[in-house]
Every structure is written in structure tokens, then in C-alpha cells.
Amino acid sequence: MLGKKVVMFFVIILLGVSLLASAQKGKLLNGKIIVLDPGHGGSESGTTAEGITEKKVNLEVALRLEKLLVGSGATVYLTRKDDRYVSLEERVRLFHKYNPDLILSLHHNAKPYDPAANEVSVYRPSFPTKEAKRFSKLVMQELVKATGNPRGALGPANYYILANSKSLPVVLAEPYYFTFLEHLKLLKKPETWQLEADAYYKAIILFFDESVEVK
Ligand SMILES: [Zn+2]
Numbered sequence: 001m002l003g004k005k006v007v008m009f010f011v012i013i014l015l016g017v018s019l020l021a022s023a024q025k026g027k028l029l030n031g032k033i034i035v036l037d038p039g040h041g042g043s044e045s046g047t048t049a050e051g052i053t054e055k056k057v058n059l060e061v062a063l064r065l066e067k068l069l070v071g072s073g074a075t076v077y078l079t080r081k082d083d084r085y086v087s088l089e090e091r092v093r094l095f096h097k098y099n100p101d102l103i104l105s106l107h108h109n110a111k112p113y114d115p116a117a118n119e120v121s122v123y124r125p126s127f128p129t130k131e132a133k134r135f136s137k138l139v140m141q142e143l144v145k146a147t148g149n150p151r152g153a154l155g156p157a158n159y160y161i162l163a164n165s166k167s168l169p170v171v172l173a174e175p176y177y178f179t180f181l182e183h184l185k186l187l188k189k190p191e192t193w194q195l196e197a198d199a200y201y202k203a204i205i206l207f208f209d210e211s212v213e214v215k
Contacts (some may be wrong), residue, residue, distance in 0.1 A: 074110070104170075124136040142206070146195055
């Protein structure tokens with residue numbers, strides 16, 4: 001009888017611990033609204049090399065990131081969830097409609113005239129909100145850490161979606177180059193898509209942690 005009681009005791013303790021752990025995990029991003037914007041889609045492939053398109057990789061990363069964010073309690077909207085064309089105007093309209101806490105536009109770089117280019121680039125609007133500024137720095141930090149690629153441009157850019165969303169916490173990131181052969185090899189692998197999603201996820205968690213100071 002004693003044996004049974006002891007086993008029951010440990011079962012209850014284990015249940016309690018795992019329930020607590022999952023509740024805490026679920027609460028990290030509760031109430032947060034995040035928009036993911038996988039660049040290009042449909043007739044617009046973005047950069048293409050060796051049969052792999054930028055639009056596909058952007059979407060693969062976004063879907064993996066969506067899963068992580070939803071798992072932590074966030075409400076996530078995607079400007080596209082499959083391979084379809086969405087105009088830049090429509091993307092901006094969706095950004096404003098959802099009035100989110102964060103917007104992340106996912107892209108990949110190309111510089112055909114400089115095949116050695118391999119740095120991480122992260123952009124925000126000129127005169128960004130303080131949230132866009134904070135988020136852009138965290139995204140750069142985590143992408144550099146995860147990819148091992150050198151730190152590249154971090155600052156304002158005049159892309160349509162940024163220029164028309166100045167009042168919103170929007171960041172556009174490009175972790176790898178389609179025109180750099182080592183990167184192209186990696187971009188074909190689901191492991192790399194997951195690695196990018198994990199890095200963005202970490203940046204988002206850090207963004208909402210008010211104890212994290214960003215210089
Ligand atoms: Zn792109």
C-alpha cells in the first residue's frame with residue numbers, strides 16, 4: 001500500500017510540475033499581436049537560384065516562426081500563408097488593420113555584382129518608432145548569433161512597406177544571400193529555415209522582456 005501511495009505522490013508532483021511549465025510557456029506572449037510578412041509570392045518569386053526561390057524560403061521560415069509564436073500564446077497574422085501574390089499596398093493595409101505589437105517582414109538578400117556578400121541586413125523605417133528601433137537591434141543580434149554571418153546594414157531603408165508604415169513597429173530582415181554559394185547550399189535545407197525561425201523567435205521574446213536593455 002505504501003508503495004502505491006509513494007508512486008501516486010510522485011505522479012501528482014510530476015503532473016503539477018509539467019502543468020506549471022506549460023502554463024508559463026503559454027503565457028510568454030499572451031495578448032501580443034504579431035504580423036509576419038513573408039516577402040514575394042505567386043508570380044513574384046523574389047531572387048531565384050538553382051531552382052530555389054526566395055518566396056519559398058521566406059514562407060517556410062514564417063510558417064515555422066508562426067508555430068513557435070502561437071505556442072507561446074501570441075496572436076499571429078500572416079500577409080500570406082501559401083504561395084500567392086500579395087501586393088505591397090495590400091501588405092501595408094494589413095499591417096495597419098491588425099494594429100500589431102510587432103511586424104516582421106522576412107526576406108533574403110542578393111547581390112549578383114558582389115558574389116562574396118554574406119552579411120546580415122536588418123532595416124526599419126526612417127524616423128522609426130522606438131519599438132521598431134529596439135526590435136531591429138535584437139533581430140540583428142540574434143540573426144548574427146544564429147547564422148554566424150557578419151553584421152551588415154542596420155538602419156533605415158526606403159522600401160515601400162517601411163516607408164508606408166512609419167508609425168508601426170516594423171522591421172525587415174535578410175539573414176542570408178542567394179548569391180553567396182555557401183548560403184545557397186544552406187537555404188535549401190529545412191534545418192536552416194528552422195534556425196532562422198528560432199533566431200527571430202528569440203529576438204521577439206527578448207523584445208517583450210522589459211528587463212532586457214538594448215543599446
Ligand atoms: Zn525579397
